[in-house]
Amino acid sequence: MTDVKENVKKISADIRENERYIQERCENCADILIRPMRLGDERKVDCLMVYIEVAVSNMMLDDSAIGKMINHFWEIPPEKIPEFMQNNSLGIADVQKLYDMNEVLGAVLSGNAVFFIDGYDKAMKISSRGYPNMGVSEAESEKVLRGSREGFSDSVKTNSALVRKRLRDTRMKVEEYQMGVRSNTVLQILYIDDLVHEELLEQIKERIEEYEIDGVLDSGMLEQLTEESWYSPFPQYQVTERPDRAALELLNGKVVLLCDNSPSALILPGSFSGFMESSEDWYHHFEMASFLRILRYLALLTAMLLPGLYLAVIRFHTQILPANLLLSFAEAREGVPFTSVTELILLELAFELIREAGVRVPGALGNAIGIVGGLIIGDAAVSANLVSPIVVMIVALTALGSMVIPDEEFASAFRLMKYGFLFLGGYLGIYGIVLGIYLLISHLSGLLSFGVPYLVPFVRKHSVSRVGDGIWRIPFKKRQYRPVYAKKEQSLRLKHKAQTTDAETEKEAQNEVRRK
Numbered sequence: 237m238t239d240v241k242e243n244v245k246k247i248s249a250d251i252r253e254n255e256r257y258i259q260e261r262c263e264n265c266a267d268i269l270i271r272p273m274r275l276g277d278e279r280k281v282d283c284l285m286v287y288i289e290v291a292v293s294n295m296m297l298d299d300s301a302i303g304k305m306i307n308h309f310w311e312i313p314p315e316k317i318p319e320f321m322q323n324n325s326l327g328i329a330d331v332q333k334l335y336d337m338n339e340v341l342g343a344v345l346s347g348n349a350v351f352f353i354d355g356y357d358k359a360m361k362i363s364s365r366g367y368p369n370m371g372v373s374e375a376e377s378e379k380v381l382r383g384s385r386e387g388f389s390d391s392v393k394t395n396s397a398l399v400r401k402r403l404r405d406t407r408m409k410v411e412e413y414q415m416g417v418r419s420n421t422v423l424q425i426l427y428i429d430d431l432v433h434e435e436l437l438e439q440i441k442e443r444i445e446e447y448e449i450d451g452v453l454d455s456g457m458l459e460q461l462t463e464e465s466w467y468s469p470f471p472q473y474q475v476t477e478r479p480d481r482a483a484l485e486l487l488n489g490k491v492v493l494l495c496d497n498s499p500s501a502l503i504l505p506g507s508f509s510g511f512m513e514s515s516e517d518w519y520h521h522f523e524m525a526s527f528l529r530i531l532r533y534l535a536l537l538t539a540m541l542l543p544g545l546y547l548a549v550i551r552f553h554t555q556i557l558p559a560n561l562l563l564s565f566a567e568a569r570e571g572v573p574f575t576s577v578t579e580l581i582l583l584e585l586a587f588e589l590i591r592e593a594g595v596r597v598p599g600a601l602g603n604a605i606g607i608v609g610g611l612i613i614g615d616a617a618v619s620a621n622l623v624s625p626i627v628v629m630i631v632a633l634t635a636l637g638s639m640v641i642p643d644e645e646f647a648s649a650f651r652l653m654k655y656g657f658l659f660l661g662g663y664l665g666i667y668g669i670v671l672g673i674y675l676l677i678s679h680l681s682g683l684l685s686f687g688v689p690y691l692v693p694f695v696r697k698h699s700v701s702r703v704g705d706g707i708w709r710i711p712f713k714k715r716q717y718r719p720v721y722a723k724k725e726q727s728l729r730l731k732h733k734a735q736t737t738d739a740e741t742e743k744e745a746q747n748e749v750r751r752k
Contacts, residue, residue: 246336247334247358248357249355250354251283251355254284258340268286268288269288273285281354281355282353283351283352284351285351285352286340287350287364288367292347292348292364331362331363333358333359333360333361339361342420347367348362348363349362350362372386372389374386375388375477378477378481378514378515380515382519383478383480383515383519384478384479386479388476388478388479388499392422392495392496392498395499399492402483403483403487407428407430408428409429410425413444416450417450418451421451421453421497423452425491425494426486426491426492427486428486428487428489430726431486431488431726432489432490432491432722432723433489433721436505436686436688436721439686440462440491443686444458444462452495454497454500455475455493455500455501459472459473459475470680471511471645471646471649472505472686472690473506474506475500475501475643477499480515482501482503487729488718488721489721489726491504504685504686508680508694511641512529512533512643514642518709522709525709529707530707532642534637535640536637536641539638539640539650539654540650541657542633543631543654544658544662545669546580546626546630547577547658548665548668548669550576551576551662568626571621576627576662577662579622579623579624580631582623583627583631584654586613586617587635590605590609590613593605594609610632638651681695688720688721713730715730717729
């Protein structure tokens with residue numbers, strides 16, 4: 237990789253030298269504006285403003301505190317301006333001192349304005365609203381019936397502010413990094429200081445600094461660079477577009493990773509049970525939330541095993557079916573020119589094409605293609621005697637099962653597993669299905685996400701019912717302890733005030749007895 241970094245050049249007290257350097261570095265950059273001006277009594281002091289045209293508006297410069305400071309320069313003598321900058325600039329505006337040209341260019345390219353003044357060997361970074369973005373909108377991929385409608389935006393600053401809005405505690409830390417030699421993409425690591433394990437935090441920072449790349453354009457690139465088991469189809473990061481979900485996981489002792497220009501947050505470490513949960517699970521009553529979780533696990537098994545089980549039964553184990561059902565299957569397949577394995581694979585691939593076409597076609601037309609295309613192709617295939625009606629039902633149920641899984645990337649892994657079980661069931665029968673389940677559980681048991689077992693809490697001695705992270709969601713009043721991700725000394729998350737008061741009173745009484 238070509239190293240684009242140069243030797244650090246200090247800011248000169250001669251403003252013309254600074255202007256020449258910036259013009260040389262920003263040659264043919266029409267979007268970067270270099271605006272010279274003269275300020276002070278009788279307009280004797282030269283100044284320079286450098287900013288990106290769209291990121292910093294003229295209205296911001298006119299109406300902000302720094303704009304008022306610049307207007308004040310017209311009323312004071314020229315020799316007093318550097319002293320005024322030194323003593324007062326940081327007190328009246330959101331301004332930061334810059335000491336070299338790399339900092340200046342980095343600030344400008346981040347969407348801020350930079351102010352130079354002749355005779356002063358530092359520059360002032362003036363914070364602005366930054367680059368245009370879509371703003372806060374509703375999360376599209378994580379629809380809920382109850383809970384906040386806010387979703388993350390493309391601005392990393394806005395995203396961390398949305399999380400801070402929900403956790404107004406100075407113990408929630410936000411550390412900022414830059415990644416990408418050419419893109420200089422801003423990354424933020426969010427965690428709660430007294431909950432997160434230091435080993436986890438250090439491991440995450442080491443992974444981020446392990447690679448040097450020319451550009452990071454989305455959190456998905458960062459995820460693929462830093463995951464340990466890159467060969468596994470199962471995601472080791474949990475992706476969310478919801479600030480309330482990110483805040484909830486921070487309270488559990490996890491770490492949230494935000495990437496500029498990406499409307500998704502990465503939650504780590506990831507776990508099997510976490511991918512099967514929805515943020516509204518903790519907003520519903522525990523009976524309904526538990527029922528929905530059980531339904532999701534059943535949908536997961538359907539999406540992964542149903543095609544393979546169908547083939548295993550009709551090809552090898554027909555004796556387990558009632559005679560009437562077996563005759564119905566045989567009658568439905570009469571005249572179909574393909575084998576049952578080929579028939580199922582063709583229809584599954586046809587549905588994948590419809591799904592992909594529905595995603596790529598914009599607007600409501602994409603939804604229409606998914607529904608109408610599925611109906612037309614399925615009906616036409618049955619009418620032409622290319623597939624049997626039962627196979628259309630199997631494929632439809634499998635697709636519905638994959639759509640019930642809350643996390644799209646996690647569901648995609650089981651969509652791939654489905655084809656493996658399809659071949660195992662089609663050529664080895666039930667024994668192939670059992671072999672596939674054994675291999676899958678073995679893989680998941682050995683999978684780690686930043687040192688944490690992927691099957692937590694199912695593989696730990698820590699009781700599942702104690703924290704409600706398993707299939708069954710306990711009542712909210714009984715959720716007294718945090719999951720295993722948080723420090724042991726901070727495991728208690730809920731206590732009754734009356735019980736606390738009684739315990740404190742008893743302790744004071746015991747101390748009084750000791751004193752006497």
